[in-house]
Amino acid sequence: MTVDEILHQYDLKNTGCRKFILTELLQSNAALSEEEIKKPFPELFDRVTFYRTLKTLEERGVIHRIVLHDNTVKYALNGHHPDQNPLHAHFHCGKCDEVLCLQGKTRFDAELPADFVSHEVFVVIEGLCAGCNHLS
Numbered sequence: 033m034t035v036d037e038i039l040h041q042y043d044l045k046n047t048g049c050r051k052f053i054l055t056e057l058l059q060s061n062a063a064l065s066e067e068e069i070k071k072p073f074p075e076l077f078d079r080v081t082f083y084r085t086l087k088t089l090e091e092r093g094v095i096h097r098i099v100l101h102d103n104t105v106k107y108a109l110n111g112h113h114p115d116q117n118p119l120h121a122h123f124h125c126g127k128c129d130e131v132l133c134l135q136g137k138t139r140f141d142a143e144l145p146a147d148f149v150s151h152e153v154f155v156v157i158e159g160l161c162a163g164c165n166h167l168s
């Protein structure tokens with residue numbers, strides 16, 4: 033899928049900033065922080081435009097955010113993989129700091145107190161990715 037197709041699918045206008053962010057996310061297997069997305073052209077868009085664009089893309093369901101335990105925010109495309117489940121878990125490598133969307137369903141069972149209702153389960157698995165695991 034191309035960036036133009038994604039924007040068309042979500043019925044969004046093709047602005048430079050939207051295109052730039054989606055291009056970076058599409059090229060990356062890992063989730064990216066705002067800084068990482070900007071890295072190739074840090075001066076291309078001002079902060080406000082960038083922030084607003086990320087917000088719009090998130091609100092429209094094009095991308096989702098992953099918040100790490102140190103409050104770093106990373107972004108990834110929705111439905112990057114055809115079988116991606118909206119309730120997927122994420123993996124954070126403690127060594128290279130890479131964040132990945134895990135494919136497939138996350139099974140998570142928690143016993144809630146009586147009359148409690150769960151709306152969302154947000155799981156980030158901390159560990160080592162294959163590359164870092166083989167190095168250590």
Ligand SMILES: [Zn+2]
Pocket residue numbers: 125126127128129130160161162163164165
């Ligand atoms: Zn790693």
Ligand SMILES: [Zn+2]
Pocket residue numbers: 096098108120121122132133134
């Ligand atoms: Zn994800």
